[in-house]
Amino acid sequence: MRNKASNLILATLILAVCAIGSVAQTAQATPPPPTAPHSTVFPKPVEKNLPNGLRVIVIPRTEMPLVTAQLLIKNGGEVDPADLAGVADMTASLLTRGTNTKSATQIAEAIEALGGTLNSSAVWDSSSVSTNVMSPRIGQALEIMADVVRNPSFKDEEIERLRRQTLNGLRGALATGSSIARFVAWRVVYRDSPYGHSLSGTPESVPRIKRDDIAKIHSTYYRPDNAILVIGGDVTAANGFELAQKYFGDWQNPPNALPKLQITAPESTAAGRRILVIDQPNAGQTTVLAVRSAISRDNPEYFRGIVTNAVLSGYSGRLNWEIRVKRGLSYGAASSLDMRRSAGSFMASAQTKHPSGAEVASLTLAEISKLATGELLDSELSTRKASLLGGFARSMETTNGVVSQFASLAMYGVPLDEINRYVANVQAIKPADVKSFAASRINADSTSVVIVGNAKEFLPDLQKQFSNVEVILASDLDLNSASLKKTVSKN
């Protein structure tokens, strides 16, 4: 049917070209090559420390009249006591829900009247409050932000309200296969170390959290010498520093020293590998994860790691190519390196129909393994680097994106000008570097597998591949320890 159209195309071409007044061309069978590249310039941050130790970073950028400000505390979920999973996140979330002078509703009204947003949460290694607002209102937004960081009231009424909301949220997450799989994967890889629990807690831990636990997290970690303020967008450096001084300059450090945290997380081994099925008989789809320990953020192999991951992940990365594009087994397969301050992990994931669960698991492990043992041509590697670099550049198209990129560098003590070496550091990685990283850091034989779905549809196939499959019924799952299984207790 396409061929018949060609005469018509020619006829119209002549007409069209006359009308447009351009030079007649025949249809072209190969893509026109690129023209000369345009140059990229990354934004330039400026920084200084206030006398109280608060590190202030300003990234001026004038394209849009918007400003994002983020106050980071250099501790997060990893400081949760073992039986109080979720307390750091609850502390961060409560900041915006009442201060010594304003109620939760008054805070929401004040920031939203400006058209702005104010969010707070804890993640691994950090807690943060951030605001995004039209630039003429950044002063007002920062005043609100400083108040919630410095003077939260942690009223019992708000604690109870947030506790109920958190438990309701967990009901949803624990009914969702992809979320269950991630909760389980963290326990599998980090076991009972401080990185292994659910950031938002568990149905058992959340009811145990008391006001004192929350106040203690705040008084211990929320202090200027443990904080970074990043302001980016339509603001000058001078104005940014002035605002920082005005709202955070008289923030005092407590007399006691900041606790030093020692976190050790286990290294994944072939002997310790788990093949774990969470049986959720009425699930609508199966989630497959492959997970293992990898590198912390300060590891000198950082760039080897992210380039290696880019070979596996992304639309045309090997995982998605094999699982989605070639076989139609999933809407998408991807992997990521989660690099924390004291440890890190690698995770590959895909969702598929139940009967394909075992096949997707084996394809995933095969691709991880092939990276260490198979061929990697320069031509493939260069396209994956281009994809990684393009994504990095796009991540800084927005005010929020710029702030979060620099905040992440600052958080982990990486010099901010590393951003200017990013391209060169990525380009320097050779196929041999990828192979060595894959062999030493993400070896497939010590990679665990977590599958959540209707087990009877994939378990027989999975048992043909692995001899040590553990099966836990979703209703027997216990996220409070690395065993993951509820112990039957009789009274």
Added chain:
Amino acid sequence: MKRFTIVFVVCAFLVAAAGAVDAQVKMPQLKYRERTLPNGLRVLSVLDKSSPTVTINVWYHVGSKDDPDHRSGFAHLFEHIMFKSTKNMKAEMMDRLTEDVGGNNNATTQDDATIYYETIPANYLETLLWAEAERLSSLTVDDENFKSERAVVEEEFRQGILAPPNGRFFYAMDVRSWNAHPYKRPGIGSIEDLEAATIADVIKFHNTYYRPDNATVIVVGDFDQKQLDTWVNKYFGPIPKPNLPLPRVNITEPARTGEKRFMEYGPIVPLKGVALTYLVPSSKSDDAAALRMAATVLSQGRSSRLYQSLVYQQQLALSANAGADLREDAGMFTFTAFAANGKKPEDVEAALKAEIKKLQDAPALAAELEKAKNQIVTGQLRQRETSLGKSNALGRAAVLLGDPNRINTDLDRLQAVTAADIQRVAQKYLTDNNRYVIYYLPESERPKTSGNNPSTNSSKGGEAK
């Protein structure tokens, strides 16, 4: 070229509580250039040298509402096929030309339009104009690619509808809310209809809708206008305008004549869902701005009415939202809420209705109105930070609102909305007779007696054809 500067003044009393009063925030105008080729292709371009990239955004005025009969989900499946082969491009070559050089690509199928886009290093503009012209003029499809991509879309269905506990609830909303208009068919379709699709359907669909006079090419970024014009002429100019009529959906959704109630059931329902839907006019209606403002006052942010009432004070719901889902042919004003564990959907419904009555009985406060306007403007600023965001906004104005300059004038319409307008549209549309109610409950609560017409595992809900 059109010029517009929108200046916006903030009422002094509004921000008094938060500190100093600021004067005005300028919404940067979006200067665009528009031209139409003799074959009907419309081209819009916006220069933006803030990064060395360019975004191409191609809008086809065909969407899920144009799915052929018994082929729900087809427009979306077709969108996936557009990333396969053309006469001069092998399957996945679009990814080679974008992802492999540091760009990215994607597409989205909406009810009224299908949008393909790529952001690429600026020096690849000509290459990608060629590629977009290729798939507009000479898409090819083979059995193997068709079947594997259809399997991908079926996994997308499972991932979006079957896997999330609330997927079936949101799926049911269009199915239950529309009576006659094809908006009643969810864009993702059903497994049966996807399985029934053939390569012949693909060819027919491409011939019918993928034509230059049904396409708008939008280019935003770092380019040279003269070069762009030359390349567009060269690659799109020769594509003929077919002599076939361009079919348009002309089904009018009938006015509702009384409340209807539906019960949907899911296998895993951690929190029960409640939805109220009201039939409202289209995105082109004069009431569109007031409806959007009403939704913002009701549910944007923690100071909004629904959050304050249902989530914060009464603690009946984990979340409560209002939305003005305004489409090209008609719209739906929706309320959705998830009951907190142990709370009754009936109480959630009553609380939503109480908020509707409040909106009808008294005008919104001046402070609420100003807040909503500030939230909307800030949201638009955020959208326009990226070339993709700019091109999406321009495409929506041009294709769905019928005038690209609506990108610059829509804010005026929102600024002009008064408290009385919000009250008036609430009284006019949020009426008892115009309400459909959908509950989403666990399968275990399905009445044992009414064995027929089970809610679906993989197909659409009960009343759909």
